[in-house]
Amino acid sequence: MTTEPHSDPDVYSAFEGDLPGTVTPSALRRRLRRYVPALVLAFLVLVVWELVVRVFDIEEFILAKPTEIYSTFLDEFDTVVEAGWTTVREALLGLALGTVFGVLAAVATARWAGLREGLLPFAVAANSIPILALAPIANQWFGLTSITAKAAVVSVIVFFPVMINTVRGLTEVDPGELELMRAIAAPPREVVRRVRIPNALPYFFSALKVAAALAVIGAIVAEYFGGRTASLGFYITQQAGAFKFAEAWSAIIVGSFLGIAIYGSVLLLERWAMPWHVSLRTADDR
Amino acid sequence: MSAVDIRGVSKVFGSGPGQVEALKDIDLSIESGQFVSLIGPSGCGKSTLLRLVGDLLPPTGGSLTVAGKTPHEARLSRDYGMVFQQATLLDWRSVRANVELPLEIMGASADERTARAEEMLELVQLGDFGGHYPWQLSGGMQQRVAIARALSFKPSLLLMDEPFGALDEMTREAMQDELLRIWERSKRTVIFVTHSIPEAVFLSQRTVVMSRRPGRITRIVDIDLPYPRDEDTREDRRFYDKVTEVREALREHE
Numbered sequence: 426m427t428t429e430p431h432s433d434p435d436v437y438s439a440f441e442g443d444l445p446g447t448v449t450p451s452a453l454r455r456r457l458r459r460y461v462p463a464l465v466l467a468f469l470v471l472v473v474w475e476l477v478v479r480v481f482d483i484e485e486f487i488l489a490k491p492t493e494i495y496s497t498f499l500d501e502f503d504t505v506v507e508a509g510w511t512t513v514r515e516a517l518l519g520l521a522l523g524t525v526f527g528v529l530a531a532v533a534t535a536r537w538a539g540l541r542e543g544l545l546p547f548a549v550a551a552n553s554i555p556i557l558a559l560a561p562i563a564n565q566w567f568g569l570t571s572i573t574a575k576a577a578v579v580s581v582i583v584f585f586p587v588m589i590n591t592v593r594g595l596t597e598v599d600p601g602e603l604e605l606m607r608a609i610a611a612p613p614r615e616v617v618r619r620v621r622i623p624n625a626l627p628y629f630f631s632a633l634k635v636a637a638a639l640a641v642i643g644a645i646v647a648e649y650f651g652g653r654t655a656s657l658g659f660y661i662t663q664q665a666g667a668f669k670f671a672e673a674w675s676a677i678i679v680g681s682f683l684g685i686a687i688y689g690s691v692l693l694l695e696r697w698a699m700p701w702h703v704s705l706r707t708a709d710d711r
Numbered sequence: 712m713s714a715v716d717i718r719g720v721s722k723v724f725g726s727g728p729g730q731v732e733a734l735k736d737i738d739l740s741i742e743s744g745q746f747v748s749l750i751g752p753s754g755c756g757k758s759t760l761l762r763l764v765g766d767l768l769p770p771t772g773g774s775l776t777v778a779g780k781t782p783h784e785a786r787l788s789r790d791y792g793m794v795f796q797q798a799t800l801l802d803w804r805s806v807r808a809n810v811e812l813p814l815e816i817m818g819a820s821a822d823e824r825t826a827r828a829e830e831m832l833e834l835v836q837l838g839d840f841g842g843h844y845p846w847q848l849s850g851g852m853q854q855r856v857a858i859a860r861a862l863s864f865k866p867s868l869l870l871m872d873e874p875f876g877a878l879d880e881m882t883r884e885a886m887q888d889e890l891l892r893i894w895e896r897s898k899r900t901v902i903f904v905t906h907s908i909p910e911a912v913f914l915s916q917r918t919v920v921m922s923r924r925p926g927r928i929t930r931i932v933d934i935d936l937p938y939p940r941d942e943d944t945r946e947d948r949r950f951y952d953k954v955t956e957v958r959e960a961l962r963e964h965e
């Protein structure tokens with residue numbers, strides 16, 4: 426062979442260290458470095474916020490200073506963390522239920538074309554219904570202080586994007602890949618296992634990332650309609666109602682951390698499940 | 712018994728005013744172990760003919776047999792190694808795992824799969840790339856992986872649709888040499904679609920010339936150059952004569 430692929434070191438060394446699943450020290454440093462701009466920006470926003478409140482002498486019951494929020498957060502730490510613990514259980518339970526049922530419904534829908542024609546338009550329509558509006562009803566069904574009530578609302582919110590995306594992933598397969606499987610007389614079970622499921626994973630995970638954020642939002646907003654005293658949504662409405670904004674912000678901080686933590690876990694899971702995936706090999710990995 | 716027997720085959724896509732008559736009255740018989748090329752203008756139905764033989768499409772008329780069986784039976788007994796116009800590698804599998812795919816589906820043991828995959832990758836000069844993913848390879852390298860995959864389970868009939876279309880001239884010639892070596896060793900039947908006249912002449916024992924609208928066989932040129940063919944063949948007078956003959960056959964029906 427005249428064109429020996431390895432004889433072009435520049436092209437191939439670019440991949441070194443960025444191969445899926447390998448993290449060399451330099452790759453790690455590069456990955457960390459790409460968070461620097463975001464951190465700098467966040468810091469600047471806080472500084473400007475603080476300065477605006479101080480310079481214009483804004484009353485604390487209108488806008489609290491970041492430093493004020495921080496010290497309140499430390500004072501209220503046990504309370505907000507306990508509230509967060511309730512909320513995170515609701516969010517995770519709802520996320521798990523919604524994901525499991527979403528995937529099951531997707532598999533059934535992808536498997537039987539009749540179901541697909543009947544169910545999918547319904548699901549797409551249902552996806553645009555403000556499901557949070559069901560929260561008061563769920564509260565009545567399951568009890569105001571029950572974790573199940575909020576988890577039920579969250580699971581319905583999560584269900585639709587997961588189902589719709591997974592159906593697409595299972596059905597929108599490159600016809601060439603199906604032809605390849607047909608050429609080697611692969612039985613349908615093998616086609617599902619070796620082509621449809623791997624093809625669906627990126628669709629599934631992009632839905633799961635959206636769902637992860639929605640789950641925390643859903644749980645908190647569902648708590649606005651009433652819930653345990655120790656829950657983020659309830660705490661925020663109570664404190665904000667009493668103009669104790671620094672307290673409300675402390676709970677919002679906890680909520681943000683929960684959202685980010687769940688989202689981050691999904692990202693890690695995605696990387697683990699799909700070491701090959703396109704989004705993991707873009708230039709920002711370098 | 713011929714390896715492939717095509718009798719009065721036609722293929723019409725669609726119906727009504729928008730229908731396309733892709734193939735009309737195709738008769739072709741290929742002996743076992745023969746190397747046959749299909750050449751013709753774009754859209755004349757070469758890929759369609761290959762798909763009919765490989766049981767990926769049903770014919771609208773006529774009959775096909777593959778080693779005495781229907782194409783369907785032949786496909787189920789895994790007689791076909793197919794290389795498509797696109798490499799069609801599975802993105803989520805490493806190069807090695809892509810080559811192993813047919814063996815995996817056929818239930819070969821892990822040891823056997825690994826050994827075969829290594830052997831095939833060496834054959835297409837990609838021995839060092841087994842652990843890479845398809846997106847880390849160039850288009851031509853991907854196509855070579857697809858060839859390794861098609862050969863991995865030793866099918867008796869190779870259906871190749873412009874497998875070297877994405878390669879540069881030098882790699883292309885090297886792959887042609889390689890393909891002839893494999894063919895001479897195993898004596899498998901090969902149907903090879905190409906747009907390149909020299910490629911068709913260099914590789915095959917017979918070059919089937921097709922014309923467009925409807926797709927028909929207009930001439931079959933016997934290439935009686937001796938094997939093994941090598942660099943000297945490419946410079947041989949008789950090689951040039953055959954290239955000219957095929958070119959004229961293609962022109963006649965423009």
Ligand SMILES: Nc1ncnc2c1ncn2[C@@H]1O[C@H](COP(=O)(O)OP(=O)(O)OP(=O)(O)O)[C@@H](O)[C@H]1O
Nearest residue numbers: 724725731733752753754755756757758759760796
């Ligand atoms: N699935 C299909 N549905 C409808 N028409 C098709 C289909 N596949 C092919 N055709 C038509 O059949 C004709 C032959 O197509 P085919 O792909 O066999 O050509 P080809 O000789 O392989 O061309 P090329 O050299 O460009 O690959 C074309 O006119 C094409 O539009």
Ligand SMILES: [Mg+2]
Nearest residue numbers: 757758796872
């Ligand atoms: Mg074609």
